[in-house]
Structures are given as C-alpha cells and as structure tokens.
Amino acid sequence: MILLDNSMVSLSQIAQIVPYSGPDALNPSILSFGPIKLFVLVGWFYLCLYCVQRVEYSTLVTERYKALVSVLSLVIGPFIFFVLSVADMTTKLQDGDIHFDDILSYLFGNAFVSRKNLATRKVRDENYIELLDSSGRNFFVEAGGKDVESLTDQKTLEFTHHILLEGIKQRASDILIDPKSSGIYTVRYRVDGYLRIVDEVETDRAKAMVNSIKAIAGMDIAERRRALDGAFMARISAGDVYFRVASAGVLGGEKLSLRVLNQAQGMLKLDQIGLSEEGHRLIKEAIDQPQGMVLVCGPTGSGKTTTLYGMLGEVDFYTRNVVTVEDPIEYVLPHASQMEVNPKANITFANSMRSILRQDPDIIVVGEIRDSETAKMAVQAAHTGHLVLATLHSSSNLATLARLIDLEIKPLVLASALHVIISQRLVRRLCDHCKQPAQPDAEQIASLERYGFDPGTVMQPVGCKKCNNTGFMGRVAIVDVLHVDDNLKATLTGEGVSLAQLKQDGDNRGRSHLRREGLAKVAAGITTIDEVKRVTTHLG
Numbered sequence: 001m002i003l004l005d006n007s008m009v010s011l012s013q014i015a016q017i018v019p020y021s022g023p024d025a026l027n028p029s030i031l032s033f034g035p036i037k038l039f040v041l042v043g044w045f046y047l048c049l050y051c052v053q054r055v056e057y058s059t060l061v062t063e064r065y066k067a068l069v070s071v072l073s074l075v076i077g078p079f080i081f082f083v084l085s086v087a088d089m090t091t092k093l094q095d096g097d098i099h100f101d102d103i104l105s106y107l108f109g110n111a112f113v114s115r116k117n118l119a120t121r122k123v124r125d126e127n128y129i130e131l132l133d134s135s136g137r138n139f140f141v142e143a144g145g146k147d148v149e150s151l152t153d154q155k156t157l158e159f160t161h162h163i164l165l166e167g168i169k170q171r172a173s174d175i176l177i178d179p180k181s182s183g184i185y186t187v188r189y190r191v192d193g194y195l196r197i198v199d200e201v202e203t204d205r206a207k208a209m210v211n212s213i214k215a216i217a218g219m220d221i222a223e224r225r226r227a228l229d230g231a232f233m234a235r236i237s238a239g240d241v242y243f244r245v246a247s248a249g250v251l252g253g254e255k256l257s258l259r260v261l262n263q264a265q266g267m268l269k270l271d272q273i274g275l276s277e278e279g280h281r282l283i284k285e286a287i288d289q290p291q292g293m294v295l296v297c298g299p300t301g302s303g304k305t306t307t308l309y310g311m312l313g314e315v316d317f318y319t320r321n322v323v324t325v326e327d328p329i330e331y332v333l334p335h336a337s338q339m340e341v342n343p344k345a346n347i348t349f350a351n352s353m354r355s356i357l358r359q360d361p362d363i364i365v366v367g368e369i370r371d372s373e374t375a376k377m378a379v380q381a382a383h384t385g386h387l388v389l390a391t392l393h394s395s396s397n398l399a400t401l402a403r404l405i406d407l408e409i410k411p412l413v414l415a416s417a418l419h420v421i422i423s424q425r426l427v428r429r430l431c432d433h434c435k436q437p438a439q440p441d442a443e444q445i446a447s448l449e450r451y452g453f454d455p456g457t458v459m460q461p462v463g464c465k466k467c468n469n470t471g472f473m474g475r476v477a478i479v480d481v482l483h484v485d486d487n488l489k490a491t492l493t494g495e496g497v498s499l500a501q502l503k504q505d506g507d508n509r510g511r512s513h514l515r516r517e518g519l520a521k522v523a524a525g526i527t528t529i530d531e532v533k534r535v536t537t538h539l540g
C-alpha cells in the first residue's frame, strides 16, 4: 500500500516537480491550432502524399529511382512538388506547342483528382506504353519469375519501349533493326515510304532488344538463322498498335523487321484519301450496288489497302454481311468477319474464298488477287449476287484488265462483272507547318498550264521540328477512277482484244490521268511536282 501510495502522483504534484524551462515552455497557445496553422499542416501533409503519387506517374523519374524519390517526397514533399513541377513545365515548354494555361491545368488539375482518376490519367499519358502478347496479355508481368528477368532487364525493356513508342509517334509504317558490318546495329523507321536511320546501337544492347521483341512476339529466341515470324501489340494512350515481326539471320547477326499496324490511327474515310469529286461519286455508286466488282490497283505501297478500308467505311455493316480475307489484317473492323491468309496453315486467298462463299456474304473483300484461282472465284462471286472489293498489283486501270485476262478470266465475263477500276499512287503531303510558296521553273510552269492549272499557287518543302525536317508530313493518294461503261465493255468483248495494246493504252491513260490528278494537288499546294513525277514517270 505504501508503494502504491508513492506511485500515485497527482497532476498538481507534477506541476510542482517539473520546472519551467522558459517562459513559453508550456504556453498553451503553442499547442492550440488556429485555422491558419491547421490549414498549413494539412496542406503540407496532403502535398507529401500527393507527391508520392506525382512521382509514381512522373515521366521524369525513371522506374529505378521511383521508390527512393517516393520515400524522399514523404519527407520533403512540397519541395519535390515544386522541383518536379518546374522540371515538367520546362520539358513541356521545350517540346513546344503547349500553352502556359495547359501547363497550369496539367499541374494543378492533378491535385484534385482521386487516385483512381490518376491511374486512368496514366493511360492518357503520351509516353505511356505497355507491351502485350498477341492475345493481349501483359507478357512481362504474367510470365514473371527469373526467366524473364534474365531475358529482359529493365534497361533493355525501357530501351525497347522507347524505340517502339518513337516509331509510333513518328508514324513509322515499319521499324527495321539490322546489323551492320562494323559491329553495331542500326534502327531505322520507314515514314511516308522513306527509310531513315534513327539510332545506332552497340551489338549487345541490340541483341538484348531483339530478344525481348522476339520473346513477346512468341518467337523462338534460340533460333537466330531461320526466318521466323510473330506478332505482339502495344497499348499506348491513343489505343492499341499491332506489330508483325519477321526475323532472319543475316551477315553479322540477326535482322528484325516490324510492321506497324496502327489501329489507333483509325481508318481513313473515302473522302480523306484524295479522290476527285467525280471519282468519289463513281466509287460510291459502285459500292451501293448489290453485286459486281470494284478493283483497286497500283504497285506495292500505293495505298491500295487504305482505299479498300475507305470504301468499307461507307458500307452499312448492320444491313450487309461483310467478310474479308486479308494478308495481313491491318485494321480490325468491329462488325465484319475477317480472315487472315496463313500459307503455313494452308489458309490461302483461294481456299479462304471457298469458305467465305458458304458464309452468305453480301460484300467480299479480297486483300489481293494473286492467282488465277482467286481471280476466277472473285469474278464468279461478283456475278452471283455479291459485291466484291479487291486489290490487284498492276500499273494502271487498263493494265489491270490485261492482267485479269492473263489470269484466264474471259473478257466477256470480266466486262459484265466490273463496275469500277481504281488506279492509284501515293505522294508525300507537304508539311502544313513549314511549306512556303515556290518558284516553279519554265518546264514546270508549262506542264501545269498544259493541264490548266495555275502555277502561282505551287508550294515547296522547307522542314521544321514537326516534320523531322523532311518538309513532308503524311501522304495523299492520286487516283484515276475508271468507270467500266458500255464503250469499254464493247471494246473488251469485241473481236481481237490485244493484251499488249490494252496495257499500252492503260499506261498512256494512267500517265495522263494520274499526272493530271497529281498536278491538281501540286496547284493546290498539297504536294510537289517532283513527288508527282516520281510516281508517274515509269508509266509508258
């Protein structure tokens, strides 16, 4: 009891025992929180937490340092907030094309969103990229474990991300990674049909990148000589981008070619392709027919597939059953049945056509007519209540007819099936941000005036940051639309149609019509005379 009594010390006793260390030591005003102090403290605390989030989604802090900076930001949050804000602001301003109020809303807009919103914001980040295998799973996350760690270290993955994302941003249609003799690899992008070197990478790093791409594309990493192919996809802020990968052993190492199929870019509409009003009307009329055939022709890389998809954009998928066979499928059409050619699995254009005809289609799209069998089935389908849209590799409209007759299609059958033949080339479109009025020379003025165009409105390429100093951005088609009218039908079905003559006539017409269409775009300041010459001189 005595002990207990001793241990029981009253508050008043404490007050006597503890001496004052100064006049303010236990001054109650220090401990009480006025509204301003409370605001500052809560604000500070909130900024600390907010900074942890900011760090996580910042594009300036690399993955490796994120944990460290997060911990630091808990302690000195507001300072990190301002440092990151200033740094973000500086890089954004340097990138150009962004206004100060954009930056303010970017900086402070984030401060009032919930964590969930911030995560979706991450998906909208322009530098966001996630690699998924062809079935849409996150390969590197789901595979987990040590195999993947050794396969692809963080640095390699980041570098791969960078190369792919840059390619997408620069609108590359292909990304090529191949070894040069001097022990380095080059990374090249094909943009608007032109290849350009974007990076040179030392062998070890390049090999690691090649392996990481092959792994995610489902290819055998150990096989370095035989030609392989695979596919994967990348999820970026704008949507999904598909990649088709082909590898092959070449002198000095292994070459990788990536075809970029950018679903996110979307399909071009028929009126965005570069058609004249008359051409657009003829095509529209043809695809509104219940049966018959529309052919798109041109050399490789002339935008045939884009025009094909453009036509499909005018079709009502709900009332018409659309079935396609393609090589490869470049855009996913949500309401169509799409088949992909795969020679290894014996899925060819010809035997796909057979299975398509059993699916009661209204519209059949044939990616490319390559052989007699496919040609015959396509023409037959066009005769039996189907609208057939197809592409064919040939130099001009009439040469296409010659080519089909060559593929054992009877002229009479052909004449009655065909509605319209579209012949086209792609020219580079002048960059709108830097093009300037040009002074055409006498020869150029003459050719423009020959077709009745005003030489005073011609523009020339200059080059700026937006177009990577090329002076060009994107491409536009020049198109010659041939309506298969009664006259032409009569010519085709008449006696003694000469293939050679048909081809010759076709090239003459093609040169004249494609050049006129091209010069119309030169006079409109859309492209240059050199571009038009480049794609039309080989004709005739």
Ligand SMILES: [Zn+2]
Pocket (backbone or CB within 6 Å): 431, 432, 433, 434, 435, 462, 463, 464, 465, 466, 467, 468, 469, 471, 472
């Ligand atoms: Zn430019």
